[in-house]
Amino acid sequence: xxxxxxxxxxxxxxxxxxxxxxxxxxxxxxxxxxxxxxxxxxxxxxxxxxxxxxxxxxxxxxxxxxxxxxxxxxxxxxxxxxxxxxxxxxxxxxxxxxxxxxxxxxxxxxxxxxxxxxxxxxxxxxxxxxxxxxxxxxxxxxxxxxxxxxxxxxxxxxxxxxxxxxxxxxxxxxxxxxxxxxxxxxxxxxxxxxxxxxxxxxxxxxx
Amino acid sequence: xxxxxxxxxxxxxxxxxxxxxxxxxxxxxxxxxxxxxxxxxxxxxxxxxxxxxxxxxxxxxxxxxxxxxxxxxxxxxxxxxxxxxxxxxxxxxxxxxxxxxxxxxxxxxxxxxxxxxxxxxxxxxxxxxxxxxxxxxxxxxxxxxxxxxxxxxxxxxxxxxxxxxxxxxxxxxxxxxxxxxxxxxxxxxxxxxxxxxxxxxxxxxxx
Numbered sequence: 428x429x430x431x432x433x434x435x436x437x438x439x440x441x442x443x444x445x446x447x448x449x450x451x452x453x454x455x456x457x458x459x460x461x462x463x464x465x466x467x468x469x470x471x472x473x474x475x476x477x478x479x480x481x482x483x484x485x486x487x488x489x490x491x492x493x494x495x496x497x498x499x500x501x502x503x504x505x506x507x508x509x510x511x512x513x514x515x516x517x518x519x520x521x522x523x524x525x526x527x528x529x530x531x532x533x534x535x536x537x538x539x540x541x542x543x544x545x546x547x548x549x550x551x552x553x554x555x556x557x558x559x560x561x562x563x564x565x566x567x568x569x570x571x572x573x574x575x576x577x578x579x580x581x582x583x584x585x586x587x588x589x590x591x592x593x594x595x596x597x598x599x600x601x602x603x604x605x606x607x608x609x610x611x612x613x614x615x616x617x618x619x620x621x622x623x624x625x626x627x628x629x630x631x632x633x634x
Numbered sequence: 635x636x637x638x639x640x641x642x643x644x645x646x647x648x649x650x651x652x653x654x655x656x657x658x659x660x661x662x663x664x665x666x667x668x669x670x671x672x673x674x675x676x677x678x679x680x681x682x683x684x685x686x687x688x689x690x691x692x693x694x695x696x697x698x699x700x701x702x703x704x705x706x707x708x709x710x711x712x713x714x715x716x717x718x719x720x721x722x723x724x725x726x727x728x729x730x731x732x733x734x735x736x737x738x739x740x741x742x743x744x745x746x747x748x749x750x751x752x753x754x755x756x757x758x759x760x761x762x763x764x765x766x767x768x769x770x771x772x773x774x775x776x777x778x779x780x781x782x783x784x785x786x787x788x789x790x791x792x793x794x795x796x797x798x799x800x801x802x803x804x805x806x807x808x809x810x811x812x813x814x815x816x817x818x819x820x821x822x823x824x825x826x827x828x829x830x831x832x833x834x835x836x837x838x839x840x841x
Contacts, residue, residue, distance in 0.1 A: 532739035615805035
């Protein structure tokens with residue numbers, strides 16, 4: 428269908444890449460470690476290609492699938508190479524014991540990333556409320572997203588849907604903080620009430 | 635079964651009272667407006683009684699079902715009358731446009747309430763992630779809760795279950811901030827992706 432670039436070769440990047448390939452997308456894998464990207468492309472199959480870290484990504488949608496600690500430095504390094512891209516920030520920003528966020532009040536990881544990308548690029552927060560290993564299980568899942576640019580949100584929503592997932596718009600990028608707050612909640616739920624990390628949040632709609 | 639006291643005669647208080655009566659509990663309704671409490675008791679039936687605002691509540695579990703702006707003043711006014719009680723804080727603390735919280739970072743409405751109750755009382759955050767009118771629809775719902783006292787949590791969990799709802803422990807009371815952050819998320823979801831306020835969060839467990 429369309430092409431998507433994924434920066435980051437960890438569990439979430441891999442899970443999204445696998446579902447994107449299944450969904451018929453041309454997937455470009457990008458990491459600092461090109462050999463690792465090549466291995467992952469081979470393992471995933473589906474014609475996945477390997478991009479050069481820091482160069483203009485092929486996809487109109489770029490999934491930034493690196494830990495939050497690396498996210499702002501990575502987009503800063505990319506600089507104008509991200510011009511015009513729709514960037515999906517999937518990062519979780521919770522602290523070591525998953526009781527709070529490392530981001531101060533009044534902002535979010537997504538908003539900090541948005542400050543660091545070119546003005547023509549648009550950040551959409553998505554996927555951080557889904558555990559990577561759950562995504563890899565192939566279950567039907569709800570994916571919450573937030574962003575300020577209508578066209579970016581429409582494209583990201585269609586992308587999420589193409590992965591067999593239900594996109595759920597929660598509003599503008601200022602909502603990213605509360606999506607990031609779901610991170611500690613899911614961890615707490617997994618450790619306490621659910622007793623398993625195989626949990627997923629679903630929205631129950633009437634009728 | 636057991637008796638529960640509900641302070642607050644609004645939509646959430648009424649919805650919890652109705653389900654508690656259905657669940658076989660003796661329900662005490664308490665409001666500043668005794669006439670309104672009496673009318674609500676008559677409307678609900680099921681032997682609901684009316685308590686005196688500020689006096690020791692009958693129930694071991696006290697549902698504090700007042701808007702957050704009133705919550706701390708109300709428990710301060712109750713003072714030692716709440717000694718030994720398990721207090722369920724159901725408040726939402728989001729701001730006027732439901733994009734943020736009125737509570738500063740590092741605390742929550744529930745924690746502020748906990749500071750204001752007697753040391754022998756224990757606060758459990760619960761129900762704030764459920765819309766009152768959805769609760770009143772009688773649907774099976776998930777109810778997240780958080781608290782620091784194991785016995786209070788066990789009793790509140792059993793109470794939630796007795797209402798035909800699934801209790802889901804997310805951890806200590808410091809998690810209340812992130813439960814309160816679900817408030818803006820649900821509002822954003824209702825206004826955007828869901829297009830209806832009849833939404834509810836569910837947890838999908840495997841198997």
